[in-house]
Amino acid sequence: MCRLTDKCAAGGAREREQDLPERSASKHDYPGEVILAVDTSLGTAVAIVDADGRRRADASSPDALGHAEVIGTLLQQALAQAGDEITRVVAGMGPGPFTGLRIGIATARAFALGRGIGVVAVPSHFGAALSILEDNPQIGTFAIVTDARRREVAISVFRGLDADGIPHLKSETVLVPRTGAEAYLDGLDAREVTSVDAAALGRVGIRAAHAGRELAGAEPLYLRQPDVTMPGAPKRVGL
Amino acid sequence: MSEPLVLGIETSCDETGIGIVRGRTLLSNTIASSMDEHARYGGVIPEVAARAHLEALQPSIETALAEAHVQLEDLDAIAVTSGPGLAGALMVGVGAAKGLAVSLGKPLYAVNHLVGHIAADIVTPDSDPLEYPTIALLVSGGHTSLLHVRDLTTDVELLGETMDDAAGEAFDKVARLLSLPYPGGPEIDRAAVDGDPNAIRFPRGLSRASDMAKHRYDFSFSGLKTAVARWVERCEASGEEVPVADVAASFREAVVDVLVTKALAACADLGVPRLLLGGGVIANRRLRDVAIARAEAAGVTVRIPPLSLCTDNGAMIAALAAELISSGRRPSTLAFGADSTLPVTEIQIAESQAEDAA
Ligand SMILES: [Zn+2]
Numbered sequence: 001m002c003r004l005t006d007k008c009a010a011g012g013a014r015e016r017e018q019d020l021p022e023r024s025a026s027k028h029d030y031p032g033e034v035i036l037a038v039d040t041s042l043g044t045a046v047a048i049v050d051a052d053g054r055r056r057a058d059a060s061s062p063d064a065l066g067h068a069e070v071i072g073t074l075l076q077q078a079l080a081q082a083g084d085e086i087t088r089v090v091a092g093m094g095p096g097p098f099t100g101l102r103i104g105i106a107t108a109r110a111f112a113l114g115r116g117i118g119v120v121a122v123p124s125h126f127g128a129a130l131s132i133l134e135d136n137p138q139i140g141t142f143a144i145v146t147d148a149r150r151r152e153v154a155i156s157v158f159r160g161l162d163a164d165g166i167p168h169l170k171s172e173t174v175l176v177p178r179t180g181a182e183a184y185l186d187g188l189d190a191r192e193v194t195s196v197d198a199a200a201l202g203r204v205g206i207r208a209a210h211a212g213r214e215l216a217g218a219e220p221l222y223l224r225q226p227d228v229t230m231p232g233a234p235k236r237v238g239l
Numbered sequence: 240m241s242e243p244l245v246l247g248i249e250t251s252c253d254e255t256g257i258g259i260v261r262g263r264t265l266l267s268n269t270i271a272s273s274m275d276e277h278a279r280y281g282g283v284i285p286e287v288a289a290r291a292h293l294e295a296l297q298p299s300i301e302t303a304l305a306e307a308h309v310q311l312e313d314l315d316a317i318a319v320t321s322g323p324g325l326a327g328a329l330m331v332g333v334g335a336a337k338g339l340a341v342s343l344g345k346p347l348y349a350v351n352h353l354v355g356h357i358a359a360d361i362v363t364p365d366s367d368p369l370e371y372p373t374i375a376l377l378v379s380g381g382h383t384s385l386l387h388v389r390d391l392t393t394d395v396e397l398l399g400e401t402m403d404d405a406a407g408e409a410f411d412k413v414a415r416l417l418s419l420p421y422p423g424g425p426e427i428d429r430a431a432v433d434g435d436p437n438a439i440r441f442p443r444g445l446s447r448a449s450d451m452a453k454h455r456y457d458f459s460f461s462g463l464k465t466a467v468a469r470w471v472e473r474c475e476a477s478g479e480e481v482p483v484a485d486v487a488a489s490f491r492e493a494v495v496d497v498l499v500t501k502a503l504a505a506c507a508d509l510g511v512p513r514l515l516l517g518g519g520v521i522a523n524r525r526l527r528d529v530a531i532a533r534a535e536a537a538g539v540t541v542r543i544p545p546l547s548l549c550t551d552n553g554a555m556i557a558a559l560a561a562e563l564i565s566s567g568r569r570p571s572t573l574a575f576g577a578d579s580t581l582p583v584t585e586i587q588i589a590e591s592q593a594e595d596a597a
Binding site: 066068071102104105107109110113114218219220226229 | 280290292294296297300301326330331332333334335339342343465468469573574576
């Protein structure tokens, strides 16, 4: 994963563009699959999609806080809408504020453990990108921008769908100071989003799973090391 | 349900604890600690702890199930710590507990961490049943609390707690003053072996007559830490070598003295001849020895669960939930979160109403 290094931040997204042939997603059909997708990178989003990627249930809260309080009820609501049979879980891996982000991942993993089914890890920006591509298939290169707190934004640049129907990531997700975002984006079509559609995330996840691709590792996309101060010499208290 | 099979999830600090009990029988107590990751920072870093919980949860649950020889489907309920503790760390456990409970369609019990420490006694193998009322002294790096337990599931009262640092924190900070590594408890113990506990008379926090009216059962360790720092500085300023063993032994004595004195005062004042010890600092041999000796002189019986049940663990959380279930309590709703300052009087959080209980 690309931490915020000088190389990442300074380069600018546009320079790394290399035009790929536009490819549309082939028709996907995963008989019997029912996917539960959970994402708490921004608000709390829970959705269930079927084998054709159709949304069968959706339960979400736009609140950027309170993930732990609402996640269980939203999960229950989604299952009540779509039926209890789930064959796979998709977890949104961020980036997003850490405390909230972890809750959805923990919930998704524990749900999967309870059912003895697998978890597909998907970067949350892929879900956001698929939503935009589905609404606007003609869109060219664009950037998903999300708030990363501390006056920083997380940016991922996408262009079209690849052969597997997955948004094509053109440059790795980076953290950029909000004041420097414009320079980094260099005129790119930037879409700042405040929610992730879990159904779209679920579609990305099932396409990745069936293509045998891993879009994210086991660790959330923290993009930032924990704040720690190494202990120095004890402060003098004075005699 | 007389012998409920419960899986407990505990993530309030730096231990990812998964415990499985059947009624009062301990089947597994699995603990994954991130202590090593905190060692180089000299204390628990909340974000580091929360990251470690997320990593450790699933493997810990699998380990606990294997050790207990039970399947998830066999469980009667899931239990989780809702608080008190580090908010971000607690939330990982709450998320996992909700996901697991909804997935399995099992009831979920959200419980109080401090009361869980008392419940650890109940699943201690080969022990006589806990008698009520009892005074409980819970001492760790995160809390220092004195409780009056009239009934584990319904009636726990906070008599006093620390006004500043927890006792375990004081050990860590003084260890650093003496250039000893983290965690401070065992290091201070080691350093104190040849020390004289009466070499230096360090202050006993909130023990003066003027403090006792308002803070009879409260603790304060930050003044003690400052006193140790000042003493060490004065020693260095005068060019003498710091007598580490004496400082360590005298500091430890001050902590132990105030803990035991206040706990036994509560026993005497309330006419309760029973004292239960819990929390990670109970690992401190001197604390246990002094507590046992002085309690015996005062006619108070001391109970100390095995250390693996004294430190933060999931078995105590499962044990508390099993008691709640056996006493007929309904499960919690799914609408609770993490409460980093949850009061000890809230033994179970968000119990569902009779009409919406499944
Ligand atoms: Zn504890």
